[in-house]
Amino acid sequence: MKILTAAQTREADAYTIAHEPISSIDLMERAAGALVQWIEKEYGPEQPWYIFCGPGNNGGDGLAVARLLFQRAYDVQVVLVTEGQNHSPDFQQNLNRLPTEIPVTRTASPDDLPSLLSYAMVLDGLFGSGLSRPLVGLHAQAVQHINNSAATVIAIDLPSGLFADAPTPTDSAVVEADVTLSFERPKLAFLLPESGSFVGKWHVLPIGLHPDFLNKADSPYSLLTPERLKEVLKPRLKFTHKGTYGNALLVGGSYGKIGAITLAAKAALRAGVGLLTVQTPMVGYSILQVAVPEAMALSDAHEQHITAFPEEVNQYQCIGIGPGLGQAADTALALEKLFRQALPPLVLDADALNLLALDRQLLRNLPANSILTPHPKEFERLASPAKHDYHRLQLLKDFCQEHECYVVLKGYHTCIGTPTGECYFNTTGNPGMATGGTGDTLTGILAGLRAQGFSPLDTCLVGVYLHGLAGDLAAEQEGEYALIASDVTQYLGKAFQQLLQ
Ligand SMILES: NC(=O)C1=CN([C@@H]2O[C@H](COP(=O)(O)OP(=O)(O)OC[C@H]3O[C@@H](n4cnc5c(N)ncnc54)[C@H](O)[C@@H]3O)[C@@H](O)[C@H]2O)[C@@H](O)CC1
Ligand SMILES: Nc1ncnc2c1ncn2[C@@H]1O[C@H](COP(=O)(O)OP(=O)(O)O)[C@@H](O)[C@H]1O
Numbered sequence: 001m002k003i004l005t006a007a008q009t010r011e012a013d014a015y016t017i018a019h020e021p022i023s024s025i026d027l028m029e030r031a032a033g034a035l036v037q038w039i040e041k042e043y044g045p046e047q048p049w050y051i052f053c054g055p056g057n058n059g060g061d062g063l064a065v066a067r068l069l070f071q072r073a074y075d076v077q078v079v080l081v082t083e084g085q086n087h088s089p090d091f092q093q094n095l096n097r098l099p100t101e102i103p104v105t106r107t108a109s110p111d112d113l114p115s116l117l118s119y120a121m122v123l124d125g126l127f128g129s130g131l132s133r134p135l136v137g138l139h140a141q142a143v144q145h146i147n148n149s150a151a152t153v154i155a156i157d158l159p160s161g162l163f164a165d166a167p168t169p170t171d172s173a174v175v176e177a178d179v180t181l182s183f184e185r186p187k188l189a190f191l192l193p194e195s196g197s198f199v200g201k202w203h204v205l206p207i208g209l210h211p212d213f214l215n216k217a218d219s220p221y222s223l224l225t226p227e228r229l230k231e232v233l234k235p236r237l238k239f240t241h242k243g244t245y246g247n248a249l250l251v252g253g254s255y256g257k258i259g260a261i262t263l264a265a266k267a268a269l270r271a272g273v274g275l276l277t278v279q280t281p282m283v284g285y286s287i288l289q290v291a292v293p294e295a296m297a298l299s300d301a302h303e304q305h306i307t308a309f310p311e312e313v314n315q316y317q318c319i320g321i322g323p324g325l326g327q328a329a330d331t332a333l334a335l336e337k338l339f340r341q342a343l344p345p346l347v348l349d350a351d352a353l354n355l356l357a358l359d360r361q362l363l364r365n366l367p368a369n370s371i372l373t374p375h376p377k378e379f380e381r382l383a384s385p386a387k388h389d390y391h392r393l394q395l396l397k398d399f400c401q402e403h404e405c406y407v408v409l410k411g412y413h414t415c416i417g418t419p420t421g422e423c424y425f426n427t428t429g430n431p432g433m434a435t436g437g438t439g440d441t442l443t444g445i446l447a448g449l450r451a452q453g454f455s456p457l458d459t460c461l462v463g464v465y466l467h468g469l470a471g472d473l474a475a476e477q478e479g480e481y482a483l484i485a486s487d488v489t490q491y492l493g494k495a496f497q498q499l500l501q
């Protein structure tokens with residue numbers, strides 16, 4: 001699903017009005033209808049609803065919702081924060097249509113703002129995608145008033161004060177929503193950590209924007225949806241054998257960190273790889289043979305860390321390097337030597353990335369189409385510090401293009417960057433996964449899938465989605481607090497089954 005900019009959303013609106021065709025006021029009525037349908041499903045008419053409206057179409061939506069909820073016997077009152085501003089035509093028309101029984105507060109100063117009890121519902125229709133500058137004055141005070149209350153806050157389209165696709169200055173007033181109901185597509189701001197925390201739970205409400213526009217719209221940003229992945233992940237065929245599903249090599253572990261490569265190994269196997277070989281330093285050999293009997297073990301000549309990769313690397317269909325690897329000088333030399341050969345596809349994580357960050361020449365020799373899986377700190381070492389989330393996205397696109405690689409930038413909405421400049425945001429996963437070892441599990445999954453012959457892009461999309469889904473299924477049973485990396489691997493099978501359904 002492509003993510004549109006605020007400007008593209010306006011164009012989609014205009015295109016729909018011209019080509020469906022539908023009048024602008026009827027499109028607003030459709031949007032309000034979608035909001036009311038969602039509200040009716042979630043909340044009964046018991047609580048008082050305070051509908052805050054700004055001067056534009058976001059406020060127009062609020063007014064239309066006020067009328068529709070009133071018709072359904074909800075207890076609604078409207079709070080207008082539009083003093084001295086021109087109303088948009090659709091706002092004015094909905095104001096004219098407002099039943100006279102609905103109380104309307106016209107705020108001229110903060111003293112006019114109604115007190116909001118904890119059981120009140122606030123519908124935030126102050127500003128949407130038309131926000132052109134940070135909120136100040138009475139608008140900012142209205143936002144603070146809402147944020148200072150214990151009321152439940154539902155934002156229309158996006159929390160007021162938040163820019164849909166550009167950085168919002170850190171000290172500016174932004175509504176802290178419990179729920180955001182966005183039209184047709186989520187906004188880019190929902191997916192990034194600095195702005196996403198204002199949004200609460202978000203839902204996308206279809207309002208019938210014209211499919212021709214949506215299909216043609218050009219955007220580097222997409223949301224990862226299961227529909228696309230279902231086309232990639234096929235059931236296994238009858239006459240296949242272990243050779244059909246690739247031979248993956250995992251290299252990593254060091255004294256005290258054999259667990260990391262063990263976690264990766266178990267996940268690679270659960271991702272369906274045909275054969276798995278794991279190279280560790282000597283200290284890991286017995287541990288691995290006991291912990292993962294399905295894998296073949298290779299021992300490095302060194303007791304505590306990796307000093308050389310196997311000679312015949314081309315018998316493998318993918319090499320995953322990094323979990324628990326350490327940054328010893330002879331490990332760095334081994335990596336440098338490896339990069340001078342023709343190589344099968346690579347998945348690089350953790351200390352393999354840190355070694356790349358320390359040696360720019362090594363980074364320049366990175367084989368094309370490699371998959372890198374940094375968390376934001378590792379990415380900062382590879383690229384450079386980001387001024388804000390949007391800058392980090394730009395750095396991600398630049399890095400992937402310059403090094404012709406795929407970068408899986410890990411986080412709540414993990415973002416997959418491609419050499420052609422696209423970014424795919426994941427929707428699965430939960431904060432229970434913020435615990436040591438879940439990244440090693442992801443490396444194993446990606447290496448296991450890549451060895452089976454999935455393209456680097458499909459590997460990233462399917463692997464990241466399944467990893468998060470397994471985490472979600474695990475959290476349903478174990479809860480987020482107790483979740484550990486092994487649980488993610490344990491639920492991977494169920495995640496596959498869900499995607500294959
Ligand atoms: N296709 C869509 O997405 C649809 C959008 N609709 C609604 O329309 C909204 C967009 O409407 P608008 O473009 O009228 O924009 P807004 O309602 O977000 O606000 C724009 C108005 O606020 C003023 N303004 C902007 N920033 C300000 C600031 N910092 N301080 C004070 N005033 C400021 C502008 O001058 C303008 O008058 C969407 O968010 C959505 O709620 C729906 O009505 C129908 C369909
Ligand atoms: N709050 C969160 N919500 C969803 N997923 C998360 C969250 N925190 C971490 N994760 C996921 O867990 C994994 C953590 O990886 P990483 O930081 O490399 O951990 P480690 O190195 O300990 O294995 C990533 O896949 C990341 O997307």
Ligand SMILES: [K+]
Nearest residue numbers: 124127158160
């Ligand atoms: K809003």
